[in-house]
Amino acid sequence: MITALMNLRLPIKTFCLSIFMGITMTMFSQVKSTQRANANTGISSSKAMEYRQRFGFISVGYHSPITTGDNFMGQGLEGESGLDFKFQIYVYKQFFLGLYTGASYFDVKDNSIVGNYNKTSLSEGYGYVGYEFLPADRLRLGVLASFYGGARFKNHYSKSRNVFQVDRGNLSSFGVYFNYELSSHLMVYIDYAYRTSKTDIKVAPELNDLFERGNYHSIGIGINFALGTGDLISGFID
Incomplete structure (x- = not known):
């Protein structure tokens, strides 16, 4: 059973990467066609942005975590799967604030690095x-950075019993996303x-460099549910 699950992870990650690349290529093709269409019809970019302004959105998705770096995650853990939940609100025009919560799941690939779990x-x-x-009709490109975050590691020692250890830390994240509008609200x-x-993992001084931080990449797919029209403060200052 364990061998079968391990063999399944690579196709799942390959599938997610294939979707990521395929949708990205489709979106950039959409950018080119929309630019040509807008040039022919004389639609201004400011009018297009005003029409597509949203108040916010709620999203749910799946991601594939990929550990990296010379640290306990990169050397000792292997990403399996993950879930994402986000709430985002547009404060002024296309500037936004958001809250993210999620979970990532990892298998141990080297017990000599992380210990007996x-x-x-x-x-x-x-x-x-x-x-x-808003580079093209139906396409949204966002860039974001976290300003406060926390992480909680739950390390499971046994498959048959609820035996685990908890470690905590501060979390930072930098990301980019592409949204494709299926409708005005989806x-x-x-x-x-x-x-x-x-x-904040406590280890011997010679292991501090290995355990003081952990890094991973996340590639995800999901659905956004758009909320309302108009940003938070434009109505008060325009």
């Missing part, structure tokens, strides 16, 4: 700020994030 679940949460571009997205957790 076999799985780790990582609960994550942070606030973020960012800006969204979007699909792909996203990428690079996340770093600065931990």
Whole structure:
């Protein structure tokens, strides 16, 4: 059973990467066609942005975590799967604030690095700020960075019993996303994030460099549910 699950992870990650690349290529093709169409019809970019302004959105998605770096996550853990939940609100025009919560799941690939346990679940949460571009009809490109975040590692020692250890840390994240509008209130997205957790794990001094932080990439897909029209403060200052 364990061997079968291990063999399944590579196709799942390959599938997610294929979707990421395929949708990205489709979106950039959409950018070119929309630019040509707008040039022919004389539609200004400011009018297009005003028409597509939203108050915010709620999203749910799946991501594939990919550990990296010379640290306990990169050397000792292997990403398995993850879930994402976000709430985002547009404060002024395309500037936004958001809240993220999610979970990432990892298998241990080297017990000599992380110790005598076999799985780790990582609960994550942070606030973020960012800006969204509207480069083409139906397409939204956002860039964001966290400003406060926390991480909770739950390290499972046994498959048959509820035996675990908990470690905590601060979390930072930088990311980019592409949203494609299926309708005025429903979007699909792909996203990428690079996340770093600065931990409070207590280890011998010679191991501090290995355990003081952990890094991983996240490639995700999901659905956005748009909320309302108009940003938070434009109505008060325009």
